[in-house]
Amino acid sequence: MLFPSPLIRGTLLQRYKRFLADIRLSSGEEITASVPNTGSMRGLTTPGSPVWLSHSANTTRKYEYMLQIVEAENTLVGINTGLPNKIAEEAILAGMIPELTGFSTLKREQKYGRNSRIDILLTTGNGQKTYVEVKNVHFKRTDTLAEFPDSVTARGARHLAELGAMVQAGHRGVMLFVIQRNDCDSMSVCADLDPVYAAAFTKARQHGVEAYAIRCHISPEAIFADQTVPVLTL
Template sequence: MLLPETCQTGTLLKRYQRFLADVALDNGSILTVHCPNSGSMRGCSTPGSPVVISRSDNPKRKYAWSLEMVQEQGVWIGVHTGRTNHLVHEALRQGVIDDFGAITTITPEVVVSAKSRLDFLVESEQGLTYLEVKNCSLAEQGVAYFPDAVTTRGTKHLHELVQLREAGFGAAVLFCIQRSDATRCKPAIHIDQVYAEAVAWAASRGVRFFPYQAAVTPREIVIRRPLPFSIH
């Protein structure tokens, strides 16, 4: 996935009020930008870090610019969670994500209850699989962790996936790891014990977990390879 040509580089001054960040541009001007990430951004929001921002052509937006990625210790990290499903859809179509066999149809944003949707329904030679996608931006000592903050929504999705699995469908979670310095992936029990325990429970009931790592540069983000996943 190529990033918009309107991207610029700058320096992160601070992230605040969850969805806002101040960025100093290379010409010295300061912009308040939208931060499209509801997590804590632990390990990828250090003041002084290089960033990439993109400009929207939507005239109705209060903040025209969005934070795309942050560089920490020389590693670019994709933090724009609105890009994640597009990345995964692209990798599914191109066969980079091949855990479901030959795919015939990919349906996004599938309603599974009165108040909930899952990211994809994948139809393949393995049958129908409901797939929930999680953006993973946190890595510590070579391990990619999800989540980076307590996620009751993520736990709810696991319960829904177990119900679908028990109804005879395939059910899976894909962690999209948008950084190059991880070699494996685990649930972040040190951040959200309830979610980590729900992962183990869901896995014991047939839900599958797939971490995939993306190559992240200031011009492009592309899912490249699977990583090992361990529950504990």
């Protein structure tokens, strides 16, 4: 996924109210940017961290700058939770995930389950449906292991239950974790930070829900999946 134009470098001063950050640009100007991530962003909000922002000339927007990348532990980390669906779509269309090939149609944001929307719906020529739920991953605390979630996510647990129901109905259900950092070679569910999600993940896997993870290459010009990595069993 290419950014429309190269991102602008700055320094993080503070993140607050979940969706705002004060940033000092290289010019010395201090601005407030929107933060497209309502999660905790654990480990990615340290004041003084190098950051990269996109800029919009749209005068109807309240904030013309948007935070996209934070540097942490000497690596670039994508924080925009609106990007993983596009990244996942590009990876699937490129055949990067062998288990998600052979379909005839790919649709985004399709209604399913109990008043939910699936991120990606794949359908084969014979009508078999694969429901793909995409999750953004940017949390790492040990070695090269990416973890999800970085805080409690009741919504995520509900999605796992709905995927399990799709499998029981005769379809395929897939969790696809998009790791927006390039310093991880495996991924695991974070049971200590959200034991309810971990239990739901284990139950979903027992019901036949599949789990895959793709690691991303991050730069101020583009973010794209460059490698699949294993999802470890709890």
